[in-house]
Amino acid sequence: MDIRTLCLGILTMGDATGYEIKKTFEERLDLIFHASYGSIYPALNKLTEEGLVSCRAFAQQKRPDKKIYSITSSGRCTFLDEILKKPAADRFRSEFLATLMFAHLLPAATIAELIDERILESQRKIDSMNSNCNELPTDREQFLCGYGRAVYQAEIDYLQENRHLLEADALMGSHAAE
Amino acid sequence: MDIRTLCLGILTMGDATGYEIKKTFEERLDLIFHASYGSIYPALNKLTEEGLVSCRAFAQQKRPDKKIYSITSSGRCTFLDEILKKPAADRFRSEFLATLMFAHLLPAATIAELIDERILESQRKIDSMNSNCNELPTDREQFLCGYGRAVYQAEIDYLQENRHLLEADALMGSHAAE
């Protein structure tokens, strides 16, 4: 599954411009699957070439046409085929955790700040989800929102209970970063 | 922080070949930060050019030299500077969750299988961590291992408690995927 496929998926929910598709990625998929203009616009061009979406263009003065994309029936089939495939493994990259891997090279105060900051950030995300989650239109969006909340909460709990393991480590090695 | 930086980090733990660095990524960082040969070898070349690592080459017959990389003192400084920076936000991509976003287009049986499979897979990862975690050499590796375990466990718990939300959704929409 690639960004092309997810653009198709978003278009099953209704016609949209490239800009609106980007917004959907940000508002409803950002936790799950990130996409930038640099991948969305080329994806839409390719999908149009292949007849999986159709495109109505509205001329405008002094700027590029506004283009509204719709999924075709061929696009719907392709999308269904695609989501019936076994999903590939998660891809996760965390600079935060990679930094902690080298906690012994950092001053204890730096580690403590890093963890404090992380906990605050995750709590902020949970709070904003709490106010949204129950108001989401579909059961599956509530499900995904709750999923994110559960994972963030588990992270916070784990950090609070186990940070001493790292902080002891850092303390001993704190002279290394002078 | 990029793969170049993490290659430096791995070399702070001892000299290594490109192959051994790849193995380290797989065995100790795979949950956190993935890297392939296609990024590791070019990274090592660039680091060598910049004097951040040094490289001893051992000639071999009929194949490329074996190259052992060591971090230089300039490399150590660069690495420390790098991990003192504020870490960028996590990057996460889950085809599994993206598929669930479109649960209403899939037959209920498919959704159920998908979730069953996911729970098994996560449980398998937890089991293999359970046998390793306590035997890891450093506190910080135990910490990271435990972190992974905690997050996977939270995922399993959430899926078990809330899968009905999706399965109901899929059931109602099951005719759509005929």
Added chain:
DNA sequence: TGCATCTATATCGAATTGATATATTTTCTT
């Protein structure tokens, strides 16, 4: 003996990110 796996190098196309450029309209603030 033969087969699989491990060690070890490296490159290449394709996918994706993140930044940048452009320009109008809408909304907020003072």
Added chain:
DNA sequence: AAGAAAATATATCAATTCGATATAGATGCA
């Protein structure tokens, strides 16, 4: 009402990274 800021909307580009592929000797094991 003026001016600033944010939203709408397009698109491209260099740099990063992935995933697959090619090569080939050594080692282990059945």
